[in-house]
Amino acid sequence: MTGEQTLFATLQRLQDAAVPCALVTVVRCETPTSARPGQKAVVTAEGIEAGWIGGGCAQPAVLRTVAEALEDGQPQLIRVSPRREQGAVEGLRDFHTGCASGGTLDLFVDPVLPAPALRVYGASPAARHLAVTAAGVGFAVQAVAPDTTAEAFAGAVRHADDWRAGEDWPAPRFAVVATQGRGDRPALEAALASGAERIGFIASRRKFARLREQLAERGHHAARLDAIKAPAGLDLGARTPEEIAITVLAELIAWRRGGAVDSGQAPAVPQPAATPGARAGASSAGCCGGG
Structure with missing residues (x-):
C-alpha cells in the first residue's frame, strides 16, 4: 500500500x-x-x-x-x-x-468531522419517516426497534432488532424515542443509557410526566431525565406522522447547530458517571400524542 x-x-x-x-x-x-x-x-x-x-x-x-x-x-x-x-x-x-x-x-x-449520530428508538410511522429525513440532512441514523428488519428504516446506517444497540456502534449525539406506546419505558431507559446529549420523546407532556416518575423510581438521576424533551419537535401544529417527523427534525437541526430556537425543555446536561441500566418491563399503555 x-x-x-x-x-x-x-x-x-x-x-x-x-x-x-x-x-x-x-x-x-x-x-x-x-x-x-x-x-x-x-x-x-x-x-x-x-x-x-x-x-x-x-x-x-x-x-x-x-x-x-x-x-x-x-x-x-x-x-x-x-x-x-x-x-x-x-x-x-x-x-x-x-x-x-x-x-x-x-x-x-x-x-x-463525522456525521452526528442520531439513534431512533421505535418502529412507529414517525420513527421510519424520521430515519429517512434525518439521513437526508447529514445525520448518521441508528435504528433500534424490536422485531423489525433493516429494510423498514430507509436511510439508517445501523439497525438493531431489540432495544440494545451494537457494542461497536458510535455513541449517539441525539436520540429520539418514537415508540407510540410500544416499549416506551425500555426505549427511554435505553436512550438514557446511550449517552445522548439530548433525547426527544414523541409523546404528550402528561404521558411523559407519568413515565418520568417511573424512571425516577427506578433510580435514574434527575439531571439525566432533564435531557428528555417531550413532546419532541417544534410546535408547528403537525398532525400526520410525516409532519411530526419534520418538526422533530427541525428541532434536531436547531440542537445540532446550537440555534436559539425556543424548543421548550431539555437543555444539554452532563451525563452522570453512572446511569442505571434498563431493566425489562412492560411499557405504560396509551397512545403517544405528538402535541
Missing part, C-alpha cells in the same frame, strides 16, 4: 469509527524543511495517525490548531516559522517556533 493509500485508508477508518480528525496539508515551504508542498497527514486530537508534514518543530502548532478546528469545525491556515512576521497576513495564523533548522511551513488544517 502506498503512502497516499495508507493516508486515505486511515481517514476512512476514522470516519467509519466516527472519530473526528483533520487532514493537514503542506501548502508552502521555505527551506530548509523536511516537508514538501502537497504532503499530507491525518491528525486526531491524540496526534498524527498517518502521513508526514514535517519534523517535531511543527507538530505542537499543528496539534494545537487541530484541537481547535475539531472543536469549532472551522479550517485554518497556519505558518510555523522561526521568524516573527512584521505584518499580519489576512487569513494566516502565525506560530513562532525556536526551531534551529530555520525553515518555514505553511499548512492548511481541514477538520473532517
